[in-house]
Amino acid sequence: MTFAARRLRIGFAAILLALVVLFGHAVYAATLGDARFLSGYMLLALVVFLALYGLRRRVPFLPLGSSARWLQAHILTGGLGVVVFAVHVDWTVPRGVFEIALAIAFLVVAGSGVIGLFLSRYLPARLSSRGEDLLFDRIPVIRREILERAEALVMEATTKAQTSTIADYYSDRLRAFFDRPCNFWSHIVESGRPRRRILAEMTDLDRYLDREERRVLGEIRGLVVAKDDTDYQHALQSVLRYWTFAHVPMTNALLLLLLVHVVAVHAFA
Amino acid sequence: MSRSPSGGKDPLGIDPYDFVGGVTPFDADYERPNQNFRCGRERLWRKRCQRGPSVNGACRGTTECTPALRGGRYECRRRAAAGGPCSDGPLPDGRCSHSHPPCAPRRTMRAMRSRLTFVVSLLTIALIVAFLGLAPDSSARLSSISPGPLTGAHSNFTSAKGCVACHEPHGSGAASWLEAAFVPRPEGISENCLECHKFDGEPLAPHNMAALTIKASSSAMTDLTCTNCHTEHKGIDADIRGLSDAQCNTCHQKKFASFADGHPAFKPNYPHDQKSSVWFDHASHFGKHFIDDKYVERAPKMCSACHQVQNADLRVEPSSFEQSCASCHADNIPARELVLWTWPEILDNEIDQEEVVDLCGPTRDQFEAMRDRLATLEAGDLPDEPEEEEFYGVSLDYLSPFAAFILGVPSDDVDEYGGPVQSLALEVLEDGIQPLAERIDDLAGKPVSEDMFARLSPEVVKGAFCAWAANTEYESPADPEFGGWYADGVGIRYKPAKHAGVVPKAWIEFALAAPQLAAAQGADEDEIERAEIFRDSIIERDGGVGACTKCHSVHAVPAETPEMAAAIDAETEGGEAEEPDAEADAEAPAEDGLEVLDVAWQFRQADVRPFVHYSHAPHLNLLGRDMGCKNCHVLDYEADYAGKMKSFDPLDFVSNFKPIQKETCTECHREGGVRQDCQLCHDYHLNPGFKLEIASHEEDAS
Known part of the structure; x- marks a missing residue:
């Protein structure tokens, strides 16, 4: 099954389930049942199942189904959870202090999840379209290697040409660029302007160099391109990871608040 | 590991990735992204060490290897990627000869997220504990x-x-x-x-x-x-x-989409399925009286002339008698007098006349006879003994229905009533109206006589009974021009002065209860029949006192049971209703299904549809308060309204308005029109x- 077909199937299933939930809730409410308990326990079950995905990732060795299947179920359940949440709060803004805190926790988790889903669908295509697929944790090593290679080339040019033109330029303009991740937001918005600006400067420098220096500068130009692609990978992969800093901690807070909410609701029923 | 280059090579032909080719993750620096710590040297030197931190975050890069003891000698075990065994070799005590200052390992992104998760959880728990505190x-x-x-x-x-x-x-x-x-x-x-x-x-x-x-x-x-x-x-x-309508449909077996779509048709007589509290024949008034030349000037010109549309809700109450009816019917009230007592025909005078003289004083004839007797004695003669004359009663009337009922005697059997009537007359002469009042209160079980005899002058009562006891007619000193109690000839009467008098109301209420009260006292069939005759004489539509029941509806209602009375008392006093007394039940006058008569003194809406509400007000505003009424309320000149009003059964009733059909409402209350949900009309x-x-x-x- 193709990715598009799978996405279509999941989308259809999510819509169907949401309609079933809405209809069932309306019928239960019409039959004088306390529909708040129905939607509440449904939401609790969905949230617990969603949280189990995090545990599943911690025990990959257990035969609990593929992570991809779990992710599909997580996305489907999350979408359904948003619908059940809306039904549970009666499509309005909660009024109590605790209820508002609980709703905020849910919305942060759900919102970050939706953002994460979007990023996980959008960014990988961009990452594949530019540069090599790098391991995020290895990017500092690669950046260091590029730096060392560039500095070796600068030393070579200085020694052979007996001039400090490239060394000066490197010291003034390129050292900071090679030393740390740069142009984060430019990479996020897919802007190539910083990269073109450096390459243009190097082209301007070309006419002041002799043949050997031009060869070295050409190799440094290649390293600039490699460093910029590495920064691109770093920026996009950072975004792919940072959204979980809202999603995962707030999931725990949500579970704790839910526990109190369930006890309070029954104690005052 | 994939090493495919980027979208294109540099214009100078340099592949920017060739310098990292061939290096696998585990040949290179320590990389364990799934653990909590990473080498801290990367931060200092932009380069990580080969060994990496321990799982607890301790730096393991202080030496380049851990020498191994083999054959009594320590051998360097530095990895090939780090340059292989060093030339210096281990120290004699087995330590690595290349020592470095330790780094401060840094947490991995995973560890930082876990720590943030822990902190957020802790904060949440703290908030919950603070709340519980x-x-x-x-x-x-x-x-x-x-x-x-x-x-x-x-x-x-x-x-x-x-x-x-x-x-x-x-x-x-x-x-x-x-x-x-x-x-x-x-x-x-x-x-x-x-x-x-x-x-x-x-x-x-x-x-x-x-x-x-x-x-x-x-x-x-x-x-x-x-x-x-x-x-x-x-x-x-x-x-x-x-x-919601859906909630109603959940329980109700007859389910429908909306009022316009599926709601059952209204009942055949809707909404006139119970006798109205005020008897007013719209058909005869509009069809006959209001067009009569004698009354046309006084006839109302619009519905609101008699109905208080300014206060319209479910009820559109009629205006007061004085406002709506008095101009034509005010004279009907004093024309219908109450007959309290009629001195009946007496065959044998059993009243001791000397006692009468003691109580009342001599009559003119007695006084003149006594004077003649004294004059004869003063002249020295002996007066003639009075001759025994045959007794002829001053009245030839029957006993009044009230007197027959209260004395428990037939009104037309002079042998039966003669004694009791004359005994009662002596009691009245001694104590005034009190003997009658006590009999009434005892029968009713509560003090009702005060209103019944309100403003009845003892002089009138004594004067009348003194005259009758002396077998003479009572001569009223003046005509009862302004109404009230009066005696004349052989009767004591009450002439109602105006609408809503206390005395007629009290007499009608007592009369309506009389048969049940008699039954409660263990009366026989004859006595109950006399109670019914008394009741009918009072509530007669054409001849009853004040003509009250000509307009105020008399209808049967379920008798109040002891349990109901106890519940009402408890409710009134805010206490618990007592358990019913079995012995009291056995003596209770009311049984299941027993009905008593009641009179509707105030206008009231028939309460036969407790789950339906309706407000005239918005409809009047919408349709117009005069002509608008006729949109729904259409007169039925053929209906036998007057005939059915004679019945006491509140459900045996025909309105002189045609029934209202559901279609009248669905002209507006329909899909795309005005509201039509269940709660608009139903509670x-x-x-x-x-x-x-x-x-x-x-x-x-x-």
């Missing part, structure tokens, strides 16, 4: 746990007692909350609701009617509570009384109201 009744705790403001009517409930004003109380600790949450409790919120709210009937039965059964399509329906429909904490302006509860105890609750709270 708040004083149970503190406003901070109440406002924290409350899921939202109460509606306006309930908004002050928590000020005195907090949540327990409605919710079952429980302890304030976490354990108490858990126990309250999961240990079933017998009483719910409904019990507290019913401390103030009351309904006619079972409060938690469907429609407050215990006899109704419901089709249990939901488990919740078999155990109804107030919160099935009314949920609080939705804000001060929330409407928590709403019920769920049976006469909802409030208990008197609400006031005492408020006092407690203060």
Whole structure:
């Protein structure tokens, strides 16, 4: 099954389930049942199942189904959870202090999840379209290697040409660029302007160099391109990871608040 | 590991990735992204060490290897990627000869997220603990746990007692909350609701009617509570009384989409299926009297001339008698007198005349006879002994129905009533009207005679009975021009002066109850029949006192049982109804199905549809208050309205208006038109109201 077909199937299933939930809730409410308990326990079950995905990732060795299947179920359940949440709060803004805190926790988790889903669908295509697929944790090593290679080339040019033109330029303009991740937001918005600006400067420098220096500068130009692609990978992969800093901690807070909410609701029923 | 280059090579032909080719992750620096720490040297030197930190975050890069003891010698074990065994070799004590200062390992992104998760969880728990630590009744705790403001009517409930004003109380600790949450409790919120709210009937039965059964399509329906429909904490302006059409359809077997689409047709006589409280024949008035030249000037020109449309709701009450009826019917009232007593034909005078003289003084004839006798004695002669004359009673009338009923004698059998009437006459001469009043009060079981004999002059009573006891007619000193009690000839009468008099009202109410009161006293059939004759003489539509029942409807109502009376008393006093007394039941005058007659003194709407409400007001404004009435209320000149009014059965009734059809309503209340949901016209509860105890609750709270 193709990715598009799978996405279509999941989308259809999510819509169907949401309609079933809405209809069932309306019928239960019409039959004088306390529909708040129905939607509440449904939401609790969905949230617990969603949280189990995090545990599943911690025990990959257990035969609990593929992570991809779990992710599909997580996305489907999350979408359904948003619908059940809306039904549970009666499509309005909660009024109590605790209820508002609980709703905020849910919305942060759900919102970050939706953002994460979007990023996980959008960014990988961009990452594949530019540069090599790098391991995020290895990017500092690669950046260091590029730096060392560039500095070796600068030393070579200085020694052979007996001039400090490239060394000066490197010291003034390129050292900071090679030393740390740069142009984060430019990479996020897919802007190539910083990269073109450096390459243009190097082209301007070309006419002041002799043949050997031009060869070295050409190799440094290649390293600039490699460093910029590495920064691109770093920026996009950072975004792919940072959204979980809202999603995962707030999931725990949500579970704790839910526990109190369930006890309070029954104690005052 | 993939090493494919980027989208294209550099213009100078340099592959920027060739310098990292061929290196696998585990040949290179230490990389364990799934562990908690990474090498700290990367931060210092932009380059990580080969060994990496321990799982606990301790730096392991202080030496380049851990020498191994083999064959009595320590050998360097530095990895090939780090340059292979060093030339210096291990120190004699087995330590690596290349030592470095330790780094400060850094947490991985995964570890930082875990730590953030831990901190957020800790903060959440701290907030929850802080909340539990708040004083149970503190406003901070109440406002924290409350899921939202109460509606306006309930908004002050928590000020005195907090949540327990409605919710079952429980302890304030976490354990108490858990126990309250999961240990079933017998009483719910409904019990507290019913401390103030009351309904006619079972409060938690469907429609407050215990006899109704419901089709249990939901488990919740078999155990109804107030919160099935009314949920609080939705804000001060929330409407928590709403019920959806779907909820109605859930229980009702006849299901339909809307009022216009599927609602059953109205009943054949709707809405005139019970006798009206005021008898007014619209058809004869509009069809005959109001077009008569004698009355046309006084005839109302529009409906609002007689009906108070300014206060229109379910009722559009008629205006007062004085405003609507008096111009034509005021003279009918004094023309219908009440006959309290008629001195009947007496065959044998059993009254001791000397006693009469003692009580009343001599009559003129007696006085003149005594004077003649004295004059004869003064002249020295002996007076002649008075001759025994044959007795001829001064009256040839029958006993009045009231006198026959109260004395328990037939009104037309002179042998039967002669003795009792004359005995009563002596009692009246001695004590005035009191003997009659006591008999009435004893019969009624309560003091009713005060109103019945209001403003009855003792002089009139004594004067009349003195005359009759002396076998003479009573001569009234003046005509009763302004109404009231008077005696004349052989009768005592009451002439009503105006509408809504106290005396006629009291007599009619006593007369209506007379047959049941007699039965309660163990009367035989004859006595009950006499009570009915007395009752009929009073409530006769054409001849009854004040012509009251010519307009005020007399109808049968279920008799009040002892249980009902006890419940009403308990309700009035705010106490518990007592258990019915079996012995009292055995003597109770009322039985199931027994009916008594009642009279409708005030205009009232027939209450045969307790779950239906309707307001005329918006319809009058919409349709116009005069011609608009005729859109729905169409006169039926063929209906036998007058004939049916003679019956006491409130349901044996024909209106002189044609029934209203559902189609009249669906002209506006339909799809795309005006509202047509169930609650627009129907109520769920049976006469909802409030208990008197609400006031005492408020006092407690203060």
